[in-house]
Amino acid sequence: MKFIKSKIYLLAAVGFLFSCEKEAFVDVNKNPDALSAVPPQNQFLQATQQIHGQDFEAFYDLYRRIMPWMQYNTLQNGNQGSFTLNFDNFSNRYGRLYNGIGDRLYDLEQLVSKLDAAEQPRYDQMIQIARILKAYYAFYVSDIYGSIPYTEAFQGRYGGTLQPKYDTQQELFAKLDGEIKAAVAALKVAPSAPQYSLGAYDQYYKGDAQKWIKAANALRLRMALRVQKADAAAGTAIITEVLAMPATDLMSSNADAWIFIGNATFTGDAGGGNWNTDELRAPKPMVDFMFTKGDPRLDAFFTPNQYTQANINLLIAEKQLPAGTKEGRRYVGSFTSPDDSRQTANIQRYYTPKAIKSNSQTVDTLSFIQPRLFNTGKADAAGNAGTGQSYLPVITYAEYCFMRAEIALKSTGAASAKTWYEDGVKSSLDLYNEIGLKSQLTNYVATTPAEITAYMAQPGIAFDATKALDQIASQSYLNFMKQPQEGWALYKRTGFPNETSVVPLPKVTYLNVALVVPRRAPISLPTQTDPNFANKKAAYDAMAALPGFGDLTSAAGRVWWDKP
Template sequence: MKTVNKWGIGVAVAGLMLSSCTKNFADLNTSPVITQDPPPELLITQSVKSIVDRDFDWFYDAYQYQLQWMQFGVASPGTSPTGLFSPTNTNDFYNALYKNIGRNLVEIQDVVARKPQDQQAQYSNLVAIAQILKVYSSWRVSDANGSIPYTEAWQARSDANFTPKYDTQELMFATWDAELKKAVETLASGLPTQVSYGANDIFYSGDGAKWAKAGNVLRLKIAMRLLKRSPEKVTAVAKDVLASKAGLFESNGDEWKFVSAAINFARGGNWSMDNNPLSASKNMVDYMVDNKDPRLNLFFEKNSYTKALFDSLKLAGIYSSTAQYVDRRYVGLPSSPDKRTNPAYSNVFTVKKYAMVFNGKTINRNADTISPLQRRLFNLDAENGSNNGARYTQPILTYAEQCFMLAELAVRGMAEGDAKTYYEKGITASVNAYDAMGSLAKIQDYAPLDAAALQAYIATPAVAFTGATDVLLEKINIQNFLNHFKSPWEAWGAWKRAGVPKVDGILPMEPMVSSGQTVAIPRRWALPQPSIANQTNWRNAIIDMQKTGEYGANDNDFTGRVWWDKK
């Protein structure tokens, strides 16, 4: 594994000046070549870069664990799932929050605050956007870590505070909502003569109106985590967001995402699955095949088991003369580790190599009946994709997810609106979004979306918006879960919140059995241990989280739960 970072967005890099170590910060303060008043519109670069340039997270968190825990993928034949439930080298987004993301966002706010009073107003939108980015990044870290430093974080420069307290999620959820609401109101107020981030903002190019919508969607998303803790707060936030003049996403064109423009982003290195090859999981593929999900070819590649290959194996005597070709090019593996040696399944976990003799000449052929994940969505070099002009997409907040959240709230009677309409708009948005991702990534065998196939999918009994309340909620959350395929950390969070997919559900979650024992899928990361100076606060945070009885007996109990993830 290589720790290679590739970046090709083509934005300014002036913000990098503030990402260096603060060990000699006093010297930097007096340096004649380093400005103490950098343009705040340039300081966003390192933060937004660090949110999406996450090849290390993909290599470890996603490929080795989250995609397999959520049963999108399975360790391919010829590889091993060893260590699947004892994660290592994960959770690097935690480090990025404090080293690269948060401190430049805080610096934007501090630089503006140091400007003359009559100049500060023109930077209001910059400060508000930085706040939304800071809340998103901190929430994403806390989502799987629990209590983290927030209100006192990043104070080493300003207040020489090297021992920030760890805030509870209960406190942070309220703080984040208030901060987001204020930021959205600022962005929606139409302030004149605002300085813009411009091209330094790789998401919205400094468009305050779009950032305001994203802030509202983020408020709603964070609030949804409180459904098991404080449903009345969820209702209040939903009502407030729906009444906001800033509005919500109106289409896929509004959503918060990154689309690369450069040819050298997300290519090879840690982006590649070659060292952690993943095949499709059986339950996922079967659900998508059975219901004719239009995203099937966007999530998974066809296997190599073509009719021509079958015929050559039959001609060579590998198969009997009466064997019949089964025309199914999407086939998955069981997710449970023990099924790799189960006689009923062991054959599909074997790499199939055949030596065929034609006219006295031996030809070696592979008959791969299992479908890989759609590798080029994650690594643009996959499947001979180098220098083909492909572009990488990373969703952050999507219009489809917004629709599914509103559908769920409507079904629960916590928000107004027609749940069926929200649900069907969500499916349509998700399918269209993945169609666009596949087209931009130039996946092999790409075919434009068939509108009739999409409508047929929505009408399929397992998908159609019919059934009792519990069935409707399950269907909504299945579609929300599938929509997070390209953001497996989000799929992990959605599964924890809603309990969907579930064992024996419409989209079944396969029980994971290892060495004869049913194994619980991990639900959190271990809270990283800080330097010696702040270990007391760290230990107190863990002790506090253990009071619920659900966090686990020790900080490395990955099956424990953080505060919002209540049983």
């Protein structure tokens, strides 16, 4: 992945850009004419930073909501009570679309429009790339909210309305697909003038138009698979159109992956340590599956427990363990069902660490989330801060392969799906191996070709046409460890993973009552003093009328694409 190496230095520039432009941004918020002091490409960089630099989203939305719901983790003592009903501080994405991302990408176009007419054509590709990124984030927000303002949004300080109407999700997804399609078409045309490249302001592809074409087409496929659940004809039409593109316009390796890569401090502990995963346990279902199958990603995802032979020997000497006790399995997961984690026997065996009296060290039975997978600057046991790279994927090549495998399975059959499935598994193993090495994950050992070969031959991993969709979805679920929000969407879209799938997602219960996995963001009721009350109420009333949407304030209902 040569393009990744060129990104190492980019985050060093961010602090400089932030400090140099801070006063300009304050002025911009008060006076749109002050935008002339800001270079267009800087708005792209700032929007990118806002998309990926959200530690509150990591802490609340991912670590303590979506990841436990989807059994990617548990809290320190296992999942507790009705944890699927906890929505405090949930969904940090909505507000940023209008204050930090969509508005800045809209500003980029406005800045270009204020330039001399002779200069404007030199920004054509930059504008198209900005439109792709804006469409991605609008999709990301609507994905769990449904109807949102878009067509009339972002225009307030340019003479547009301050009370924008809401686009329905069905309307919005069609509009966004059209915008992405148009951007791809424009990027494929030879520019009429030499282009100003985004260069270092683009932390994904350095302004490479061909890479952005591939990313945009992958995004169209991701959206189309959502649409297909609610409107099969519309979704299939988009898929057919994208797959008719030349091979050069489609992802073909990990080098094409849409990934933000920053330095260790980007996901560091500044600002309260919200990237920190110290309290997050490895989940038992996933750990058991990966351990049993010899999944090479196991040590990239999770840490070994503290039962080394040296610690065992100390506990034996203190008569806390029987003589002759030997080191055993060191990857042990936490119970995901509250009824299991609250059992006295499990609390005593798994959630009650032993203390070595001679050195006051605590010996824990259970594994944790691999800290530097999410918090790259995390110090190791010796106190050495991490200095590797922070990986924040948007669409990986593995995801693209799994989408292609699913599409092939539904259209041309299992034979064509097999190749895409196997390519997806291998590319995921390769990517997490790269992350393991370049993020300097603790206790990580590089994956070998022999390990990959052995894993691909394991029952449940080796392609089986009789359970192809299950396998494709199960491996997608594992691949989304760094993108649990997409694992959540996968579950809602396909029904996988589930209790009986290749990678199991066991039923979770509290007081013997089954808990329901949320399906969307809860929505607060508007107040009549809200300046945009009329448009909000109309949009919310329309959503409430959708089959399965349910009560606005509940997260158990379904947005348009998540058709029952």
